[in-house]
Amino acid sequence: MRIGELAQRAGVTPKALRYYERLGLLEPGRSSNGYREYDESHLRAVLEIRGLAATGISARKSTPFLECLASGHDHGDDCVSSLAAYRDSITEIDQIIATLRARRALLVERLDAGASRTFTEERPMTDYTTLPAGLPVPEDDGAAAHLPGRALPSLAFRATDGREIDLGRLAGGRAIVYLYPLTGRPGVDLPEGWDAIPGARGCSTEACDFRDHFDELAAEGVTAVFGMSSQHTDYQAEVVDRLRLPFPMLSDEQFLLADALSLPTFAAEGHDRLYARLTLVIREGRIEHVFYPIFPPNTHAQQVLAWLRENPV
Template structure:
């Protein structure tokens, strides 16, 4: 077969085949007229190289596997030299992981130092950048599909800073209102089975995300950010103070907004009704956009920021 046919059968480009030849992985025969001629062994070799690339082993490191095939083995990794190549690649990945972990630890340290300077009342910053592993991922049940375009009902809520806030009268620009079920306090247990409820865990991580991206959100035209839950104002004020939030939290103990907009809720131990995690982008008294479901909550502020940049006002 010619180079084009080989490339087509192997799912690569002719240029890639020529590259493999330059590396010495393929040695085609030459016909009388000088054209390259390939057979099934070459096709098998190219497919082997392609498969190795999917694992991160580049063509430059594929020699042991191609030599193993040329020796008549059924698989390119039937030889000891191929196993050594696997081990070398694993060690390379381990080094990369170690480097990334060190970089992450440095970023967490610098975040801690920076946040401690910016928000001096919280002397020991919690690492809110991560969540427990294995949390169930919430699925879109369609409970928020009706919200985009709806008028926000004229309801006033008491904010953690003492203001009265009417979400239908927020003025010009976009406002972000993120609804969450409840925020825990250090030393206070969350409802039993909390982590097994899809979308329940992560309220503090979400709040800190909006805190850390508050200036960027403002730069994209956001004129107000509010967190809203059914917890009382005193509880929310403590959270806003402890986490040093640059925005106010709204208390809706009677679920008036939930009833007015038919928002999704759920129940947990000790709580007959809690807001499902959901974010509203409000503009000119109407719901412009909805984020639902939200996962993971620790990166949700970045998700909102990305949407704002893609959809400038």
């Protein structure tokens, strides 16, 4: 079968198949005219990769399962090496959990020590990696309806990895830029009434969802992911490190992009202007698609992923 038929039967895009091929997970045959040729074994391999992705095992770590299928087993986890890969993934998660618990305990200890020197009454610490119940749902006010098809202006923004990124000159494939108002830090209060503002709460959870589905986005042809806010780069760098994000943040303290594209913003206590939560799909210097409003933010990357699969290039 040709690449288009395999993509359709497996529920992926041709770009995803080429990505798997670059990783060495698929080795298609070649016809006399040079076209890729696939068979049922390739279909089983792609379905196995997708099934593993649902468990959090990225395509890069699927080799033992594919080798197990290739050796004639009915299931990719019938082999000892596959079970070992499961255990390694569980151990990795356990290590991450242990590290986060240790870091959290240290932060709480330092917070308590600092608060005891400064305040007579301790205030409870807010956990910004989870969403509280009962948050107001934002409504579509039409503030982003003019954006699809617009060209990106040539503006350079400082990234947390030290680069200068011009969104109007991004080369190749699709890029995802999700704009958010601000991220909270453990032990630091958010603006008064923050949870009552529709769409404000959830920046850290949104970033974590893009982190957890980063490989799947790449498999669907996304060449770059950026988070963007008006916060200073140093503040954003702390978030990238603390949440272990595999992509950089962009800082737009002067709201240059907002002014150039008439993007929606809002005000909160202590902040005259903040970006409203909005995501741009950029292709060849233009806005191909806009997600606005966004709710809930903690599953937004999955919403973007579903759109990409429904709208392959």
